[in-house]
Amino acid sequence: MAKQKTDGHTPLRQLRIPDDEWEAFGQLVGDRNRTQAVREFIRWRLRWPASKQPERAPEQIGGPGISSKSQEESA
Template identity: 40%
Template sequence: MVSRAKDTHTTNRVVRVADADWDDLGERAGARNRAQVIRDLVAWYLRRPDAKLPERPPVDPTDA
């Protein structure tokens, strides 16, 4: 069953993401911007008009 959202919000969806990936996404996109990055990726994947891939953060040299 899907939870109902307020009229001003989209419905919550459950997506499984590894904890480490979720934490890294929060660090790079900002904890409050993760959802926007995901929405942008979905729109781009579905080839929505004017959809663009979200900008990726700069390479972190400690990730090597």
């Protein structure tokens, strides 16, 4: 796949992530912080210097068989 020109910015990458996972991830880290969180995970996974393991949510956010609607109903 050819990389798109981005005028000096990081090239765009495509990821396939199910909508329910992407929405729950946005609830957790903020809709505008998802890219940064993914970058931090990649750097940690590569064991780059000064990278830290990403923190996990203290409780489950969504998941198989769990929707944000069912979580609201059980609260």
